Amino acid sequence: AALAIMELIDEEQLVDQARRMGTYLLEQLTTRLSSHPHVGDVRGAGMMLALEFVRDKTTREPVEHAFGVKLSAALHREGILGNFFNGVLIMYPPLNLRIDEADYLLNGVTRAVQSL
Secondary structure (H helix, E strand, O other): OHHHHHHHHHHOOHHHHHHHHHHHHHHHHHHHHOOOOOEEEEEEEOOEEEEEEEEEOOOOEEOOHHHHHHHHHHHHHOOOOOEEEOOEEEEOOOOOOOHHHHHHHHHHHHHHHHOO
């Protein structure tokens, strides 16, 4: 079974797809959200993406737990599931993410963050 999965990853060029889509997502998140007063950092590698939230960009003091509760609720309203832990929203979209799905994720995350 493991060999079949490796063959599928190769046949579908999922590594290259993840690299391209991850770059697109990271660039879009940075463009859309880096100026938000509570976004301290936008980072990622491949399809692993993170938004770090801070109370103040100068001191980089992390947001309180209540911020994460509000953000999680806003994300759920947008149909987005994300892992918020210690002031960081972590997202792991699937390797075979299509552009329309990426835009859905970007739009939902952007609206959720801007609603706070």
